[in-house]
Amino acid sequence: MNGPSYKAAARRAHNQVQQQAFDDIVASFEQPIPEDVLQCLELVVNKAQIHPGEAVLDIGTGIGVLIPFILKHHPSRVVACDLSGEMLKRVRARFGDRVTTLQADVVDIPLEQGPVGVVFCNAVFGNVYDQRETLEAIGRLLAPGGRLAISHPMGSAFVRRLKESSPRLQLKELPDEDSLRRLLEGTGLALAYFSDGLDLYLAICVKAGQDIPHEP
């Protein structure tokens, strides 16, 4: 098998594991979310500075924990993408026609879904098959000046521990600031804000050709 088709097959196999794992644990996502985590999620959404009328893409949306905060900013549309059909069923039940669902890996999202003003990757950047390829795909979907928020409400240390305790999921660590800058090279995205603490990992990346000011 040659390089690209081997990689595509490996990514499909990786994604099947992700899909099955998250289909199986969908009920655990329906438990009440602690207030401090809700505050983190709202902060992540606010930090991306959604402008009214911008389109928003939520990658690895799960049951849509970010969506109530996203809708407060009056986006033109919200596309919620996930590999797990069970997660997306919950999103449709909760938000109906206020959200478009897409069962796909971000790498396979057709360009017709773009350009979008803001992309969120909350608690999913460690799950993707190839972080660099994911950033390239997001770079293509974002409008000039568009923002990508990569976040995890429990920080990179939590993801590191999860990677060790759940080998089946084949997780990746969240990149530190220097590694993220290197991963972003050539994607058209630049790092505008980075923080990584015990309670929140948050990176805001901005697509070049900025026509919307972003305050770090």
Ligand SMILES: C[S@@+](CC[C@H](N)C(=O)[O-])C[C@H]1O[C@@H](n2cnc3c(N)ncnc32)[C@H](O)[C@@H]1O
């Ligand atoms: C840990 S959950 C986080 C869900 C949600 N963002 C949240 O914060 O509650 C990760 C989600 O990402 C999805 N996922 C994993 N890899 C993905 C990929 N490559 N593209 C889209 N979704 C993915 C999983 O199916 C799962 O629903």
